[in-house]
Amino acid sequence: MSAKRTSLKDIAQEAGVSTALVSYVLNGKEKESRVGPEIATKIRAIAIALNYQPNHVAKSLRSGKTQTIGLIIADISNPFFANIARIVEDEAKRNGYTVIIGSSDENADKSRDLLNVLINRQVDGFIIVSAEDSAQQVQLLKEKNIPFVLLDRYFPDMQTDFVSTDHYRAAYDGASHLITNGYRRIGMIAYKSAMFHMQERIRGYQDALKDGGLPFQKGYLKKIRFTHIEQEAKVAIDELTKTDKPVDALIFATYGLAINGLIYLNEQKLNVPDDVAIVSFGQAEAFDLYYCPITYLKQPIDLLGQTSVSLLVKKLKESPDEPAQILMNAELVARNSSKPKRIHQH
Amino acid sequence: MSAKRTSLKDIAQEAGVSTALVSYVLNGKEKESRVGPEIATKIRAIAIALNYQPNHVAKSLRSGKTQTIGLIIADISNPFFANIARIVEDEAKRNGYTVIIGSSDENADKSRDLLNVLINRQVDGFIIVSAEDSAQQVQLLKEKNIPFVLLDRYFPDMQTDFVSTDHYRAAYDGASHLITNGYRRIGMIAYKSAMFHMQERIRGYQDALKDGGLPFQKGYLKKIRFTHIEQEAKVAIDELTKTDKPVDALIFATYGLAINGLIYLNEQKLNVPDDVAIVSFGQAEAFDLYYCPITYLKQPIDLLGQTSVSLLVKKLKESPDEPAQILMNAELVARNSSKPKRIHQH
DNA sequence: ATAGTCAGCTTAATCGTTTAAGCAAAGAAG
DNA sequence: CTTCTTTGCTTAAACGATTAAGCTGACTAT
Structure with a gap:
């Protein structure tokens, strides 16, 4: 004993x-x-x-503060979120907070459950990467006056604190980069989603094409379901590449799409970048390790994570009335997968 | 309000x-x-x-139980641990527990800090992937009668509960596989570490060579420091490949080593598997995406995670006196990076 | 001498639950 | 008509900390 x-x-x-x-x-x-x-x-x-x-528990009961932050993300086993989680963990610790992480799987029900569990655990506030259809949950938090900061994704018609990448501009930059490098038939594979960040990525892609003098082709934009990535990614790539007007470049709107897509491109013996150039969102070792390193839009993960924590901590201490809304820029990291196009036969 | x-x-x-x-x-x-x-x-x-x-906090104060598990891992941004974390999170939730994750960075001091913070937070028990030099901390937990289960790594001369891969056998299988496929000069890059799991991986490699009739060459085993992976991995690979008797196959003892090594092999224009065959520990999308998919030792992550949680939960409920010690086998997933050797000139 | 001030403590309420112990009324047993 | 049992509730302590309020004795000022 x-x-x-x-x-x-x-x-x-x-x-x-x-x-x-x-x-x-x-x-x-x-x-x-x-x-x-x-x-x-x-x-x-x-x-x-x-x-x-x-005894921290006794302190918490007395003070009503647990010095704990709830971090809701889609999936901790996704490298983007794992990296975010790590930054948030460290930054929170520096501020005397402990983090409880929950994975929502992009699912509104799970997200709601998680929020409830963590609210009962009396977390002081949340950092949330919101899932599809979770606007109402966020609204509820607002009404209940539970402090939170949205991370990476936000709702344009809701007044909330958020820290996010400028997804529109990132996509715009990615597509422009491909145009600059000589690609003309640029496709995009995105999620079928009403979430603002996805809409923005698509809009950025479309606007870049327009501004680059390329007509937007409906058939070049593929939206697939998060729940069926593997099958639908293959179908999408087939439809984009096995026609008389195949794409010569492809933008993956997320890391998960890229992984699935690149594996399938390998299987189909399609060469990057000669057959298809690639630009992708997300970031992970996998992109460095590919035979042709992948050009990607590097989100400022460290800054996103740190800022979200310090914003939340500030909110917990001072509860300012003006919401802070911060947009950051992704950096296009150009690699061989999108190098200037050369004319070739094969 | x-x-x-x-x-x-x-x-x-x-x-x-x-x-x-x-x-x-x-x-x-x-x-x-x-x-x-x-x-x-x-x-x-x-x-x-x-x-x-x-009010969960009040309940906890009264009962002395927080229904919280502390999960100590090396780094949540490492895919192996991120996957473990996800499994543990889900399994814990099914059992009515919440998980607090902490990254030790393989550092004994950070590990100690984390333990203390979480002990003060009154976590009911720990699941620990122990860091270098942390044996004493584990011993302390034992003495304080704080329930814990070691995950993936354990101390052979300490009586504790653990759930681990049989690292010896995994390495033995990996090396044997290379021998079977015709490779004769098999190197290994490992961490310079006194941790048992690393020793076991090295021992498995050595025994497989011996049993395969290959003399163990000291020069073919490179141990590098965790804190200097990038530089030392390059040096190690140079030493293994740029001699008159270069290795024809290489085993990476961890995922991190593999990532660094493979990138450097790319830079050096060394072809996998024709110049060097590869077998690696760890697992991630990166291995699928490599131009030559990497053969790896697939640890039973789901089972490891689930078992560690259920063991801990059982311990929390019944506190049995006999420690449970469970070893699981890794599965060798053979891919092209270690396919049967063909004789070639280049 | 008498009130007032202040240093240096203690008392006790409080946070929200749980739970052993007790109490009162009703019914059963003799 | 007692005595015992059972039912259905309340009381109050406890978990470990925080903190407003109060108390005591010494010292100061008048």
Whole structure:
């Protein structure tokens, strides 16, 4: 049996004083509370001798604050989110907070469950990468006055704090880059989703084409279901490549789409970039390791994570009334997968 | 301002009874506590009407149980751990537990900090992928009678619960596979580490060579520092390949080593598997996406994660005295990176 | 001498639950 | 008509911390 943890009471007993005094001393409130210097020293010594560690649960009950942040993401096993999670974890720790991570699988029901569980656990606030159809949940948080910051995705018609990449501009940059490098039949594979960030990526792609003098071809934009990536990605790529006017470049709107797509391109012996140039969202070792390193839109993950935490922490401390809305730019990292097109036969 | 959460007291007041009764009813203890059926029904109705959500913090304080598991891993942004984390998260949730994840960066000090923070947060138990030099910390947990299960790595001379891959056998299988496929100069790049799992991987490699009739060459085993992977991996590969007796196959003892190594092999225009065949530990999309899909030792991640959780949960409930020690086998997934050697000139 | 001030403590309420113990009324048993 | 049992509830302590309010004795000022 492990000896019971030492509590304020134990220290108080040992020092022959009340717990109140001990609490004052150990919280550095000796001045305001007029604690005698000798007894203060004695209390501190005993606390160290007994290896006192404050009971966080008791503190939380009393204060109503758990010093805990809930982080809701789509899936921790996706490298983008795993990286975000790591940054958030570190930054939160620096601020004295602990993080509880939950994966929503882009699913509104799971997301709701997670929020409820974490609300019952009395997390002080949330950082949320919102899932499809979760606008109402976010609205509810707002109404309940539960502090939160949206990360990476936001709802344009809702007044909330958020930290996000400028998805429109990222996609626009990606497509423009392909145009600059000589590609003319540029396709995009995206998710079938009403979420704003996905819409923005699509809009960016379309606008870049337009501004580049390329007519937008409906058939070059494929929207596939998140729940059926593997099958539908293949179909989409077949439809984009096995026609008389095949695409010469392809933008993957997410990391997951890219992985599935690239594997299928390999299977089909389609060469990157000679048959199809590639630009992708997301980022992971897989892109470096591909035989032809993949050009990608590098989101400022560190900054996104850090900013979201510091914003939330600030909100928890000061509860400012003006929501902070921060957009950051993705950086296009040009690699061989989108190098200037050369004319070739094969 | 959000209306205050409803507490037992609120329900009690509304129903005109004491909080004790409400507690009994809402915890399904009406029978044992002889609560009248009408009042029970009434209490339940009011609880629903007021949307009562129990305060988890208060419960925890009273019961001494937080229904929380601490998961200590090396780094959540490493896909192996991210996958583990996801499994653990899901499995824990099924058992009514919440998970707090902490990244130790394979660093004993950080690991100690994390443990302390989480102990103060009163987690009920730990699942730990132990870091270098953390044996003493684990010993301390044992002495303090804090329940934990070691995951993926364990200490052979310490009696603890653990769930791990049989690293020896995995490495043995990997090396044997290369021998079977005709490779004769098989190198290994491992971490310079005293950790048992790494020693076992090295031992498995050596024994397989011996049993395959190949003399173990000291120069073919490279140990590099975790803190300097990038530089030292390059040096190691140079030393293994740029000699008169270059290796014809290479085993990477971890995912991180493989990523760095493969990128460098690319840079050096060394072809897989014609110049060097590859077998690696770890697992991730990157291996599928490589121009020559990488043969890897697939650890039973799902089973590892699930078993560690159920073991811990069992321990928390029943505290059995016999530690459970479970070894699982990795599966060799053979791909082109280690296909039967063909004699060639280039 | 007497009130007032202040240093240095203690008391006790509080956060929201759980639960052992107790109490009162009604019914059963003798 | 007692006594015992059972039913249906309440009381209050406890978990470990925080903190407003109060108390005591010493010192100061008048």
